[in-house]
Amino acid sequence: MAGELVVFLGPTLRRAEAAEILDAVYLPPAEQGSVVRAVRTYSPRAIVLIDGSFATAPAVRHKEILWALAKGIPVFGAASMGALRAAELAAVGMQGHGFIYRWYALTPMADDDEVAVAMCPPELGAAPLSEALINIRLTLRRAMRTGIVTAPERRALEAQARNMHFVDRSYARLLADARSTRIEESGGALDRLADWLPSGALDRKREDALGLLTKLARHPGLVLQRPDTPPFRLTEAWAYDLDAAGLWDDDIATILAGNSKMT
Incomplete structure (x- = not known):
């Protein structure tokens, strides 16, 4: 359904608990291509990134978040992979929330390992198997x-x-x-x-995730604010990433490229 709010969630917070706070489409932890696939499938009014994969699959790419932002889709991040990407992309419009996001934003050399946990496969609920x-x-x-x-x-x-x-x-x-x-x-x-x-x-990861979902539930107007982002440029490297994620075809090439020039 067009206009959904899409949330990438895994070991940080149980999906049932999250759904009680915020009505959204809940997807497994994001990996390479997940944001593009979500935009293509749901035409979301906003994307919330909490959890992401990084060991069993390539991590969600910065470029696909930039692409979503350039399409006018607000992207929020907190707690885990979301906090990392929000700290890295705050200057170009991604919106971070919570203690962990602020800590990463203020600590440029902080290790990604701080928020990493082992988890069950998404088919089994992506429950955490270790502590951050x-x-x-x-x-x-x-x-x-x-x-x-x-x-x-x-x-x-x-x-x-x-x-x-x-x-x-x-x-x-x-x-x-x-x-x-x-x-x-x-x-x-x-x-x-x-x-x-x-x-x-x-x-703290759970608290930050709860905080962001609660904030969006209480202030739905936040997802209507269009991000202010620089023009998007499709790069050859990202085209290879999309192809590796099984997303590159004539249809997606047209959607992604538009009038932009590949560099």
């Missing part, structure tokens, strides 16, 4: 402020979490590894942390 580093770091800082761990203990645990591969990150694994490597001798801090985590752990 940014959530772990914010949780450890909260634990330090509440006296659960000391500053040196927090730094040691944070370093250990950072050195883990993103698919292995979890609080259970972090605590087990910390005990096995004797990250602190008494074990008292790890015991306190283990007891505190079920009620004290933060999920």
